[in-house]
Amino acid sequence: MSYRVAVIRGDGIGPELVDSALAVLEAVADVEIVEVRGGAAAYLDQGTALAEADLEVILTADATLKGPVGLPDVRLPDGTEAGLLGGILRNGLDLYANVRPITLLPGVRSALRVDDGIDYVIVRENTEGLYASRGKGVGNSQAMADTLLVTRAGSERIARYAFELASTRQGAPEDGVRRVTCVDKANVLRSMFFFRSVFLEVAAEYPGIEAECVYVDAAAQALVMSPRHFDVIVTESMFGDILSDLGGGTIGGVALCPGGNIGASQAYFEPIHGSAPSIAGQDKANPLSQILATAMMLDHLGAPSAGDRIRAAVRQALSNGSIQLNPDGTTRTRAVTEAVIGALT
């Protein structure tokens, strides 16, 4: 089976991460790569972060692999960052589920006093919440306002996605109870009470899965103090942004964290972190997030055994010490790539 994969190399460390991931991908699958430009450099050149023709390529590909994009100094007139593709891809293609596994890999030292067993997935709603307002806030020189929008349809489909994922995923929380945790702020915000209510309606359709609701502040504490409690977490977009980086901090850093942006007919896969321009081009960036994003893409393409091969190789290379991660999060990009390819079985 051959797949047609659109690739956005992105900004900063993006190109070297994508090179690394493509080398691994080509070792496990038969793929046709179609490159498209996207991000802040593209914005500077073209006046748009993604040209129409490139979007067409993405729409006709089987899936898209995206490197980190954005350069903090490249900003729109309103001050928000230009070159981010979230609005164009996540909203534009209605990729409503941002799926972010948080897994402590063997050989990786957690910032927590935990040696293993952190293994949950954050399902971040990806088309509304506070991000409905992305770059659209209204105001003047004295005040500015953004809107957090929660719809029934949006909440229902993301809750259902979370329960379906919980029904099929491997790995279980410490107590062995398959659960979906709704993270909200239903005590203070009506929109978040609405999100919780719809979640509970959907939960009733999945009697075999525990449904629990936790306020976002309590959840932030729990992800630090009892991360092994969690299985699948479903939440609003801004909360999911914060909690997924928090989770990343507990498993060695976001440099190890892949994410998928998945809709009914399109999907793209990426590291959850930024483009780290300060270390770009120095063979220092950790490519594992991009490599693991590639494995998620293969699962999505219906080739989970190829995805499993990549994940097994990453685990193997980490646990036998053939990958060295520096305490500051850097590593040797090409050496890591070779170690993963060398560990493929």
Next chain:
Amino acid sequence: MSYRVAVIRGDGIGPELVDSALAVLEAVADVEIVEVRGGAAAYLDQGTALAEADLEVILTADATLKGPVGLPDVRLPDGTEAGLLGGILRNGLDLYANVRPITLLPGVRSALRVDDGIDYVIVRENTEGLYASRGKGVGNSQAMADTLLVTRAGSERIARYAFELASTRQGAPEDGVRRVTCVDKANVLRSMFFFRSVFLEVAAEYPGIEAECVYVDAAAQALVMSPRHFDVIVTESMFGDILSDLGGGTIGGVALCPGGNIGASQAYFEPIHGSAPSIAGQDKANPLSQILATAMMLDHLGAPSAGDRIRAAVRQALSNGSIQLNPDGTTRTRAVTEAVIGALT
């Protein structure tokens, strides 16, 4: 010097925490206590979480000590929790600075692989941001929307509060650089870009203090991976809610975390956590958050040496083992109280 202190015992574990804190307070200061009712039980009885006459008492007191309030099942018709006093006190009295020290105390085991040196303060904007919309969202059966409001005046005063605090506070981050970190989401939200812009304007008035800006997701990771970097953090209300519980999780739990809600002419002090109804009345709740809130209140009243005496006693009792905290966060409320009083010098 004698102070008139209004006291709200609150719900759940509130009354026992407040009893504990008052015993410590009376051992170090000459205070006149005036009790007022507030919270979810008060709401059930009176139809309001705080009666007019009780608000009058608060307004004429020198400061207010508040226990945790709220019972998750006591809800307003719109679904948000009834009995929370945030709207009435924080907004009603314009207590714009929610000040939350995050300090790893001696003898307390952090969830992080860190033994000491976590010592920063979160200054949470307390009157606007997403909380401007508290219980006010608009919508219907298909959608609900809340507003995140950032004003110039609100951002300016909270930024100034943070820099003033940084100018005077003791303790320094690991690298010895006095700094204020603005946590925002300026890459995505115009309101947050506005918050950052006003922060940078104010920062220019404090050339001796480093000003840095960090996106909220990156901040969440950094509070886990490099907490010793931070000195004073200033942020929007919802972000501050999440990050302060995250911070609590890194210093033994929110049961150790006090906070002040401070305005131009009024202030109240409280634990940052909830009322934990499930352990109420069992002599199990940790009163240290409430005791440390009392110390903050004394600082605010202009009696910092009394506040210091309490903090020193807490440190002493924790480090000599006369306070035992269970791994699940519980302890023996009265025994902790006696240990703190016994350690006062």
